[in-house]
Amino acid sequence: MYLDRIVETKRREVESLRETLNVAEAERRIADMPSARSFEAALRRPKRPGMALIAEVKKASPSKGLIREDFHPVQLARAYEKSGADCLSVLTDRDYFQGSPEYLTAIREAVNLPLLRKDFVIDESQIYEARLIGADAVLLIAAILPTARIRELKAAAEALGLDALIEVHNAEELHRVLEVTDRGLIGVNNRNLHTFETDLGVTAELAELVPPEALLISESAIRTAEDIAYVSAGGARGVLIGETFMRRPNIGQAVAEVMGPLPTIAQTAKAEGSR
Numbered sequence: 001m002y003l004d005r006i007v008e009t010k011r012r013e014v015e016s017l018r019e020t021l022n023v024a025e026a027e028r029r030i031a032d033m034p035s036a037r038s039f040e041a042a043l044r045r046p047k048r049p050g051m052a053l054i055a056e057v058k059k060a061s062p063s064k065g066l067i068r069e070d071f072h073p074v075q076l077a078r079a080y081e082k083s084g085a086d087c088l089s090v091l092t093d094r095d096y097f098q099g100s101p102e103y104l105t106a107i108r109e110a111v112n113l114p115l116l117r118k119d120f121v122i123d124e125s126q127i128y129e130a131r132l133i134g135a136d137a138v139l140l141i142a143a144i145l146p147t148a149r150i151r152e153l154k155a156a157a158e159a160l161g162l163d164a165l166i167e168v169h170n171a172e173e174l175h176r177v178l179e180v181t182d183r184g185l186i187g188v189n190n191r192n193l194h195t196f197e198t199d200l201g202v203t204a205e206l207a208e209l210v211p212p213e214a215l216l217i218s219e220s221a222i223r224t225a226e227d228i229a230y231v232s233a234g235g236a237r238g239v240l241i242g243e244t245f246m247r248r249p250n251i252g253q254a255v256a257e258v259m260g261p262l263p264t265i266a267q268t269a270k271a272e273g274s275r
């Protein structure tokens with residue numbers, strides 16, 4: 001199975017990362033870095049009221065192969081920032097998504113938005129690395145982590161000032177995550193990572209079980225404004241979108257079509273005044 005292969009690759013990557021990572025030295029470097037940006041706070045106060053956007057920088061994927069040939073991560077990130085994305089997700093996996101940690105670092109230097117390191121985190125060393133390359137948040141995927149490891153890795157992320165987006169695809173995974181936390185960021189992946197099947201109905205099905213203190217992010221297979229309305233009605237307060245935007249030559253136009261226009265300054269001021 002693909003997901004097992006990915007995790008096997010991550011185990012090998014972690015082995016060599018652990019050989020090179022000096023934790024004391026990493027902690028010294030992190031202490032000298034500026035604080036991480038709050039990924040969760042940006043999603044809780046989205047630019048488009050009612051629906052936050054995490055826009056993904058994604059060149060390729062196991063389910064779709066090469067998605068975007070003309071791939072310039074910094075240009076894409078700048079276009080997302082201009083289009084009113086609240087946060088960015090950057091694939092750092094090389095073997096399966098043609099991503100790179102270097103892309104995240106380059107994007108960190110070019111845009112101000114909080115950045116999610118999108119990878120398959122199974123070990124604390126990857127969290128140190130995430131912070132060092134400039135990430136503000138990490139993804140923890142319940143499908144590949146026992147409950148105790150979700151707890152430990154979330155604590156490790158928080159100790160380094162990073163937020164965790166914890167991802168589930170079914171009720172069993174969600175129940176395990178809720179043993180760890182009933183707040184923070186819960187991502188419902190509409191894609192089954194074993195079969196690659198997608199179904200936006202998964203968001204609504206699991207939303208009923210997500211406590212109101214948590215912020216529910218609907219992930220994957222979101223293509224249209226109608227899809228946004230559908231997952232919003234189902235309970236999502238944010239979306240994570242990659243392929244739909246990556247396939248379009250004009251990122252700004254694609255974001256506006258799917259997410260709707262940004263509110264004017266006057267509309268934003270009025271909304272802030274009524275809060």
Ligand SMILES: O=C(O)c1ccccc1NCC(=O)[C@H](O)[C@H](O)COP(=O)(O)O
Binds near residue numbers: 058061062064196240
């Ligand atoms: O995208 C895949 O094919 C995939 C396969 C195996 C594990 C993870 C995978 N994707 C990670 C993601 O969750 C998506 O990149 C993200 O939610 C955006 O999805 P989309 O908008 O459908 O590109």
